[in-house]
Amino acid sequence: MSVISNLTASHTAVTFAERKLKFNLMNRANLKIPRPYQNGAFSVSKLAVGQSSRAAKYPSVRMALVDERLARGRGTADPSGVLAYELVQGALVKWSSMMDKSVPEPPTAILLHGILGSRKNWGTFARRLAQAFPTWQFLLVDLRCHGDSASMKKRQPHTVASTALDVLKLVGKLRITPRVLVGHSFGGKVALSIVEQAAKPLARPVRVWVLDATPGKVRAGGDGEDHPSVLISYLSKLPKEVSSKREVVNALLGEGFSKDVAQWVVTNLRSTSPLGSPSSSFSWVFDLEGIAEMYQSYEETNLWKFVENLPQGVHVNFLKAERSLHRWALGDLQRIHAAEELAADGGGGVEMHVLEDAGHWVHADNPDGLFRILSSSFQGF
Template sequence: MVHGILGHRKNMSSFAKMLVEGFPSWQVLLVDLRCHGESARLPSRPGGPHSVASAAGDVLGLLRRLRLFPRVLIGHSFGGKVVMSMVQQFNQRLPRPVQVWVLDSLPGQVRAGGGIDGPDHPGQLIELLRSLPQPLASRNEVIDTVVRAGFSPHIARWVVTNIRPVDSSGKLGWTFDLDGIAELYRSYETTELWSLLQQPPQGLTLDFVKAERSSFRWGGSDEAAITGAGHGVHLLRDAGHWVHADNPLGLYDIIAPSFGGESDLKQRRSAALRH
């Protein structure tokens, strides 16, 4: 399960726990992509170029070291392109059949305008964060600065989850590499993966989740191009771009069949309470 730009693996942890609760025989692997979270602090962290393809290569390298390959790959936003690139790098020979879920992202160029890319355009947010003097004064001051720049309060609060003390004096800094992230986001904007949909490797099942309140990402021909190539598009009601946080139960219901069943999570929780 792969997070989006400016995120970290903990962003996906609540939804991962929900999946394991519904399907206890499954395990979920969460990763911090290059330039993010703990990966940004590794002494042997990878150098550039920082791109969708190189981030995908990192995850594939981890899977090779662990000697496993997942049956299901789930990626949110930037992470959606990462999981598609992972599959594409195998060309026509997947290690095993795999289901890929792309959450509120598209195979082609990212188009700004409307929805989250209005006041909360990630590229503009990255540049604002890069402009802040280091060390950071306080989490509250960063929140105020981000909101004054026109970003929404919930985005400002989310961003400061990536702040940590950088030394024993309590000075604060970012957990991520903002210069590297800026390069990753530029790659995300321009990376084209439509060829994967048009010539998918044998054994690939590919589905997209479209957030009801993120329709700006979907041009008039995008959905038709995806379904016309034989892949699925699923509308998640009552959700903005952060699908796994806005409507986790709805997302669970869409994805659950990929795990070999239609586990009713509400029923399972009710049964657990009775016992």
């Protein structure tokens, strides 16, 4: 398995043969090399070889960070507009976007996080999928205003549709045609919008998984932590730099948010303290104003028409968490079941699933159950 990270500074094209030679030399030396660094006018992503903490959980897999440069030139836009991403590849995948176009790409799945999340939310789960399905690769992205994509140049408005278009642009640059799209919460609507907006048809069949979200109205539950707009508003009042994660957790608990939500939110804090400094400091890695717009768009975006008129070969799977914080209205469930019949007649597909013993954060609450349900999408390739 390998993890491919994009570089957002200026890039220089390097031939596949050069990279292969570099890999062989490093692999022979069994070196552990630091994180990517700046070298002159371009970023260099060095190859880390050896056992990592993540690889230790999957002993049959060696984790590597592979140099992946998006060259300037015809058909490539300014790299500053590219989403931050990781490409988690199964052990049998021998493909890179830098390769000749004649080399067939492996089947690809895209995993999308929700509001106030990041691609790291999917890291462990993606590596598990890659180990179970070694011919597949899994694209994890930081959506606009989130994680490492928060600093990229982005055009307003910050909507579900514009977020989906960002992902489509990245897919185009990487020359990937996804067969499966998995989106959690806000990411679920983004996944639907990707298929709806695709300038040319995606792979057929293409399977879309919408995890604990509906195509239309967002119905928050009764608990305070289940109102992301309230959470976003409260976070906007906090300092941009704090001395500890604990003080933020305590502040959120004091406002009535749950411990799970408080601990999840502080994963968006990154240390800004100089190495060896006796004091600590952390800053937020998201663009909260943009995220507020994105959440408003999530509430307002209605994709029922698309779900009820699916193109041939598109299969949409809705998954409801048994203990979902969102209120799944009876009307929503009935409409999904009605869409199942409409899609079957039109050559598409709609299915409804329920994940037992899970709250809204399905991939954290019941990863085993989610793995079993999603696995059917990766078989037969």
